[in-house]
Amino acid sequence: xxxxxxxxxxxxxxxxxxxxxxxxxxxxxxxxxxxxxxxxxxxxxxxxxxxxxxxxxxxxxxxxxxxxxxxxxxxxxxxxxxxxxxxxxxxxxxxxxxxxxxxxxxxxxxxxxxxxxxxxxxxxxxxxxxxxxxxxxxxxxxxxxxxxxxxxxxxxxxxxxxxxxxxxxxxxxxxxxxxxxxxxxxxxxxxxxxxxxxxxxxxxxxxxxxxxxxxxxxxxxxxxxxxxxxxxxxxxxxxxxxxxxxxxxxxxxxxxxxxxxxxxxxxxxxxxxxxxxxxxxxxxxxxxxxxxxxxxxxxxxxxxxxxxxxxxx
Ligand code: HEM
Numbered sequence: 234x235x236x237x238x239x240x241x242x243x244x245x246x247x248x249x250x251x252x253x254x255x256x257x258x259x260x261x262x263x264x265x266x267x268x269x270x271x272x273x274x275x276x277x278x279x280x281x282x283x284x285x286x287x288x289x290x291x292x293x294x295x296x297x298x299x300x301x302x303x304x305x306x307x308x309x310x311x312x313x314x315x316x317x318x319x320x321x322x323x324x325x326x327x328x329x330x331x332x333x334x335x336x337x338x339x340x341x342x343x344x345x346x347x348x349x350x351x352x353x354x355x356x357x358x359x360x361x362x363x364x365x366x367x368x369x370x371x372x373x374x375x376x377x378x379x380x381x382x383x384x385x386x387x388x389x390x391x392x393x394x395x396x397x398x399x400x401x402x403x404x405x406x407x408x409x410x411x412x413x414x415x416x417x418x419x420x421x422x423x424x425x426x427x428x429x430x431x432x433x434x435x436x437x438x439x440x441x442x443x444x445x446x447x448x449x450x451x452x453x454x455x456x457x458x459x460x461x462x463x464x465x466x467x468x469x470x471x472x473x474x475x476x477x478x479x480x481x482x483x484x485x486x487x488x489x490x491x492x493x494x495x496x497x498x499x500x501x502x503x504x505x506x507x508x509x510x511x512x513x514x515x516x517x518x519x520x521x522x523x524x525x526x527x528x529x530x531x532x533x534x535x536x537x538x539x540x541x542x543x544x545x546x
Contacts, residue, residue, distance in 0.1 A: 279297065318383065320387055324384055349423065374415070405500065411489055436468055440462065
């Protein structure tokens with residue numbers, strides 16, 4: 234018997250005997266039972282009973298603001314870790330970490346030649362937890378690039394780029410490009426020697442872009458020069474200097490994250506519309522296939538016989 238039942242039994246007994254209820258020493262009177270789900274706040278958020286019927290489980294997911302982004306039913310095999318490696322989800326999670334730590338870094342960083350490098354040194358050496366903040370951003374950036382490639386490899390290996398997911402594969406290619414661009418523009422921001430020369434080499438390649446690069450095919454023919462071509466537009470000049478730093482900063486903190494977020498929304502929407510995450514191809518043993526043959530023949534025969542009967546042969 235539980236302590237509450239025991240106390241209740243004693244109370245009932247003493248009431249029946251006409252006495253005042255005895256309170257056992259060392260025992261607190263039982264608290265009134267409160268059902269945490271029986272109140273207006275809970276009911277306004279969770280609108281369905283937590284029954285395990287398929288219909289109610291579906292309603293519980295689609296009717297909940299936090300859960301409705303998830304599909305009500307999913308392919309059991311598709312969520313196995315060794316199918317997706319969780320790489321798409323981890324890439325997204327890293328993007329969230331980068332956004333939060335990136336906004337935080339903006340409080341300490343000014344994109345000018347005079348301040349940029351000093352601000353980073355000050356952040357890493359003087360600001361409390363500054364070093365961990367900077368390194369969280371840096372490591373998450375490296376990992377995002379690695380994970381997005383791994384995700385793409387997984388999608389390729391499981392053949393998930395095939396119809397109906399070919400459009401989402403193309404959206405993915407755009408996401409890959411923008412992830413790499415985020416990484417590239419962020420490289421210049423500390424304004425150290427490593428970033429400066431990496432961006433010099435990287436943007437030099439833009440000279441050879443067809444049509445819009447002054448060293449690329451058809452570039453000179455349409456009048457592209459070192460002072461009006463795509464490299465000039467990227468750097469805001471003909472060398473990596475203060476304008477390039479400001480442009481990299483604006484692209485890195487505003488332009489590219491906005492475009493990437495828009496394409497991420499399209500990517501996730503397409504996953505739902507394409508029937509959620511693809512599943513592994515059905516696996517059959519040779520014996521299954523061989524056993525299935527006579528059955529199929531029987532089915533065909535039966536159909537053929539029926540057809541004959543139907544057609545009155
Ligand atoms: C910022 C980068 C990206 C993020 C955050 C992202 C996120 C995701 C997530 C969360 C999924 C669900 C399945 C899973 O976790 O594996 C997914 C599926 C998918 N992704 Fe990505 N993705 C990115 C880049 C790419 C790239 C580069 C490609 C290919 C070029 C791609 C193509 C696809 C396709 C085709 C699917 C559907 C796969 C299936 O149904 O099995 N994604 N993505």
